[in-house]
Amino acid sequence: xxxxxxxxxxxxxxxxxxxxxxxxxxxxxxxxxxxxxxxxxxxxxxxxxxxxxxxxxxxxxxxxxxxxxxxxxxxxxxxxxxxxxxxxxxxxxxxxxxxxxxxxxxxxxxxxxxxxxxxxxxxxxxxxxxxxxxxxxxxxxxxxxxxxxxxxxxxxxxxxxxxxxxxxxxxxxxxxxxxxxxxxxxxxxxxxxxxxxxxxxxxxxxxxxxxxxxxxxxxxxxxxxxxxxxxxxxxxxxxxxxxxxxxxxxxxxxxxxxxxxxxxxxxxxxxxxxxxxxxxxxxxxxxxxxxxxxxxxxxxxxxxxxxxxxxxxxxxxxxxxxxxxxxxxxxxxxxxxxx
Amino acid sequence: xxxxxxxxxxxxxxxxxxxxxxxxxxxxxxxxxxxxxxxxxxxxxxxxxxxxxxxxxxxxxxxxxxxxxxxxxxxxxxxxxxxxxxxxxxxxxxxxxxxxxxxxxxxxxxxxxxxxxxxxxxxxxxxxxxxxxxxxxxxxxxxxxxxxxxxxxxxxxxxxxxxxxxxxxxxxxxxxxxxxxxxxxxxxxxxxxxxxxxxxxxxxxxxxxxxxxxxxxxxxxxxxxxxxxxxxxxxxxxxxxxxxxxxxxxxxxxxxxxxxxxxxxxxxxxxxxxxxxxxxxxxxxxxxxxx
Numbered sequence: 021x022x023x024x025x026x027x028x029x030x031x032x033x034x035x036x037x038x039x040x041x042x043x044x045x046x047x048x049x050x051x052x053x054x055x056x057x058x059x060x061x062x063x064x065x066x067x068x069x070x071x072x073x074x075x076x077x078x079x080x081x082x083x084x085x086x087x088x089x090x091x092x093x094x095x096x097x098x099x100x101x102x103x104x105x106x107x108x109x110x111x112x113x114x115x116x117x118x119x120x121x122x123x124x125x126x127x128x129x130x131x132x133x134x135x136x137x138x139x140x141x142x143x144x145x146x147x148x149x150x151x152x153x154x155x156x157x158x159x160x161x162x163x164x165x166x167x168x169x170x171x172x173x174x175x176x177x178x179x180x181x182x183x184x185x186x187x188x189x190x191x192x193x194x195x196x197x198x199x200x201x202x203x204x205x206x207x208x209x210x211x212x213x214x215x216x217x218x219x220x221x222x223x224x225x226x227x228x229x230x231x232x233x234x235x236x237x238x239x240x241x242x243x244x245x246x247x248x249x250x251x252x253x254x255x256x257x258x259x260x261x262x263x264x265x266x267x268x269x270x271x272x273x274x275x276x277x278x279x280x281x282x283x284x285x286x287x288x289x290x291x292x293x294x295x296x297x298x299x300x301x302x303x304x305x306x307x308x309x310x311x312x313x314x315x316x317x318x319x320x321x322x323x324x325x326x327x328x329x330x331x332x333x334x335x336x337x338x339x340x341x342x343x344x345x346x347x348x349x350x351x352x353x354x355x356x357x358x359x
Numbered sequence: 360x361x362x363x364x365x366x367x368x369x370x371x372x373x374x375x376x377x378x379x380x381x382x383x384x385x386x387x388x389x390x391x392x393x394x395x396x397x398x399x400x401x402x403x404x405x406x407x408x409x410x411x412x413x414x415x416x417x418x419x420x421x422x423x424x425x426x427x428x429x430x431x432x433x434x435x436x437x438x439x440x441x442x443x444x445x446x447x448x449x450x451x452x453x454x455x456x457x458x459x460x461x462x463x464x465x466x467x468x469x470x471x472x473x474x475x476x477x478x479x480x481x482x483x484x485x486x487x488x489x490x491x492x493x494x495x496x497x498x499x500x501x502x503x504x505x506x507x508x509x510x511x512x513x514x515x516x517x518x519x520x521x522x523x524x525x526x527x528x529x530x531x532x533x534x535x536x537x538x539x540x541x542x543x544x545x546x547x548x549x550x551x552x553x554x555x556x557x558x559x560x561x562x563x564x565x566x567x568x569x570x571x572x573x574x575x576x577x578x579x580x581x582x583x584x585x586x587x588x589x590x591x592x593x594x595x596x597x598x599x600x601x602x603x604x605x606x607x608x609x610x611x612x613x614x615x616x617x618x619x620x621x622x623x624x625x626x627x628x629x630x631x632x633x634x635x636x637x638x639x640x641x642x643x644x645x646x647x648x649x650x
Contacts, residue, residue, distance in 0.1 A: 255614035313616050316582045354579035359567055359614040 027249060027307060030234075030242045034060060034308060037085045037233045044225040045078045046212060047204030054197055054325050055082055055173075057308065059234065061300040062243040063196020064153050064172040066138070066187075066329075071177050073201050077222045079134055079173040086239070087232025088131025088169060091122045095141035095176075097183055101148040105160045123158060123165070130167045131236030138174040139184040146191050149174075153194045169237045178342075189332055196297045197322070198329035243304075250303035251313045259316055259358040260302075263323070264295050266352045267331050275351045277344055280337060285344070287332040294330035301326055316358040324349045379405065380464060380472040390480040393450040396428070397459060399443040401474060403432070408467025412441050415462075424449045424457050424481060447481055454482045542641060543572035544634040551627050565626045566610055572630070573603070583607040595640045602629055 038056045042049055058065045059082065067075045083090045093104065105121045119125075123133070135141070135149065149172065152158050157166045174195070176184075192198060204210055213219050252260070266273040268289030271282040290298075298319070305318035328345040337344055381402035391397065403410045417430040428444040445459055458476040466472055539545040550568040551559060559565055574580045576596070577589045586607060590596060596603065606629060613621035 251617045253615045253617050315611055315615050316580075317584045320582070357571060357574055357580045358582065359563070359570060359610070 023245060023249060026242075027245060030060075031307060031310065033234055040229055040233065041078065041081045041085065044081060044228055045074055046219070047206060047209035048074070048078060048201065051199055051201055052078065053308075054199055054322065055079075057301050057304045057322060058196045059086065059171060059239060060243055060246060060307070061196060061297070061304045062171070062240060063297055063301065064174070064194065066192070066195040066198045067173065067175040067201055068178050068198065069175070069201030070203060071179055073203050074222075075175040075177075075201050076134075076136060077225065078201070079175065080222070080226050081229055082173065083132035083134060084226055084229045084231050085233050086131045086171065086236035087234075088236040089126035089129040090132045090134065091126060091130060092134040092136065093122050095135060095137040095139065095145070097140055097142065099141050099145050101144050104145065104148055105158065123152060123167070124160060126167075128166060128168060129237075130170045133167075133170055133172045135172060135174040137176055139176040139187060141185065143185055143188065146185065146187060150191050150194055168240060171236070171239075192329045193291055193294055195329070196301060197325040199325055243300075246307045247300060247303055249312060250306045252299070252303075253313060255359045256314050256316065256319070259356065260295065260299060260319065262356045263319070263327075263352060264290055266356050267327060270348065270352065273352070273355045275348065275355045277347045277351060280344060284334050285337055285348070287334050289332075290327055290330040294326065298322060298326040319358075320353055323353055327352070379466065379470075380410070380474060381405075382474060384477055386479070390454075390482050391447055392482060392484055393447050395447050397445045397447070397477070397479065399445075399459065399474070399477065401441045401443070401464065403439040403441055404437065405467065409439065410467065410472060411465040413462050413464060415443075420448065421445075421460065422457075424451070425459070450483050451481050452483060454480060457481050538638065538641065542634070542637050543575040544569075544630055544637045546575075547572035548627075548630050548634045551630055560626045561621075561623050563614075565630075566613065569606065569626055569630050569633075570610065572633070581607075583611050595636060596633070599629075599633060599636065602632075 034056055038052055041052050041056075045052060055065055055067075055078065065079075067079060069075050093099070103121060104123045106124070107119045107121050109117055109119070111117045123130070133152070138146065138149075141149075148158065152167065152170070153172050156168055156170050157164050159165075172195075176187075178200075204213070219225065262273070266275055268286060270276075270286065276282055277285070299314075301322040302314045302318040305321045306312070306314045309318070311318075324346060328349050331345065331348065333341060333344065383398075383400040385398060387395070401410070401412070403412065412430075415427065415430050417427045420426045424447055425445045426448045428446055430444075431442050433440050433442055443459075443462075451457075456478055458478040461476040462474040464472040464474065539549055547568040551562075551565045554562045554565055570581075573589055577585075577592045579585075579588070581589045586604060589603070590600065606624060606626070609622040609624050612619070
């Protein structure tokens with residue numbers, strides 16, 4: 021099979037998967053598209069939203085589409101790092117036993133690790149997850165366990181802040197996208213969500229989806245092919261570099277946010293890892309749009325999700341991040357010209 | 360001897376004629392001043408018939424001091440009267456005796472009836488002694504006053520006209536030199552014109568200049584999929600919609616598609632066309648073109 025056919029077949033699979041998920045998670049097309057992009061760009065996704073908007077459902081839907089082994093952990097304040105690595109108990113023979121924990125249990129077959137309410141877990145747990153996300157491996161029992169196909173989906177609700185641990189900047193940087201899942205505003209969709217019985221049972225909805233439509237163990241391969249095939253021209257590379265510069269010193273590009281001293285706003289711009297993730301995601305967007313080269317529109321499609329959580333604000337502005345970051349990113353898109 | 364007899368006969372005739380002329384001329388006991396009107400009423404109706412007045416050139420000045428107003432004939436009962444009004448139109452420097460002119464009427468039977476001159480006193484309104492009227496204004500030449508007044512107004516009007524014309528010229532020059540420096544497509548056109556003519560449409564800087572102009576018009580960067588935002592921000596570009604879309608398609612191919620020969624379209628012509636539209640727009644709503 022030629023590379024073109026290979027990419028084309030996978031593109032069809034990706035779009036079909038997306039359409040299938042959109043049929044069970046209604047009113048979230050943009051969000052589903054971004055998670056799909058992250059999946060093929062081999063990035064992890066942090067999903068934030070109000071309680072009960074369907075964060076878990078949408079992530080479970082993607083986990084089912086990816087097939088493979090799925091593991092889920094609930095973030096709690098008493099969860100410790102070792103709870104992810106091993107599980108100790110006394111068996112029926114009265115012997116102490118140590119079994120692998122959620123992370124190690126599936127070995128290399130682990131495709132989707134779903135961390136629910138990640139901000140309820142202690143920073144120690146988050147730190148362990150950092151390594152697992154960045155290197156797709158952890159060390160335990162004097163050896164290294166690898167999870168080459170693992171994608172981490174995490175969510176957190178943005179309403180409750182008590183007994184939670186805000187993710188450190190380094191932890192957030194490891195998520196390719198930080199997405200906000202909002203309650204749909206369209207009246208027809210809202211009516212369906214509460215009246216239509218089909219949407220009352222999330223498990224039934226998820227079971228409607230075919231499993232393994234985008235096999236998780238093949239995603240690394242297709243992801244690498246996409247990255248090798250979709251090209252970036254000198255003009256788009258210049259544009260990406262200017263976006264990066266703008267994330268570091270927005271005032272130099274005329275980027276402004278009302279009521280914010282732009283010279284004091286930024287502590288650190290996007291990291292090289294962040295920008296590289298954004299470029300990878302942009303290539304996937306171009307591929308999904310059936311192109312072999314990246315356009316500024318492709319960058320714009322992922323810029324808010326990829327950049328908003330990667331720009332580090334001065335502490336006096338950090339509390340207003342949810343207000344400032346979207347405006348800042350939008351302003352960067354409006355100000356940095358391409359070509 | 361014959362001449363003496365004739366002269367005596369003439370004097371007699373006059374005396375008789377005067378005796379027959381009935382005249383009313385109410386006097387003022389305290390004298391006359393400038394502006395006063397002296398009235399002489401002569402009864403034209405007599406027992407012998409109507410007296411014919413002399414031909415008078417009325418409604419005009421008759422000497423230094425007097426103006427004969429329009430002569431009118433009135434009827435009172437069965438009597439016809441001729442009313443002569445003389446207005447004093449000049450003030451003498453000192454009290455002076457002047458007279459109304461004598462007039463000769465013709466009776467119905469052809470006799471000459473003389474209205475004798477009416478002598479009266481005319482006085483100045485103010486004393487001519489400088490000490491008694493120290494604050495009196497000096498004599499002024501009215502003609503000069505009028506001339507001075509008219510010249511000043513004319514000069515003022517001319518100055519206002521010159522200032523208005525000057526300001527308009529300044530505004531025109533300001534617009535003429537400002538527009539190419541501020542209006543987006545005018546700036547792009549200037550940039551493009553500086554490029555080598557033969558390869559102008561193939562120069563990346565020409566394309567980039569036009570992109571910057573679109574961005575400036577929209578107030579944000581515009582890419583192929585955000586063209587509707589450009590047309591929302593600048594509806595006056597609607598006539599060029601297809602050309603602009605073609606430009607963006609070609610531009611994406613040129614700048615972002617790594618392989619292949621970059622397409623060429625007439626960027627300079629498009630920019631000039633857009634500049635003309637922009638100029639028209641700027642004349643009607645300056646702020647929308649320069650947004």
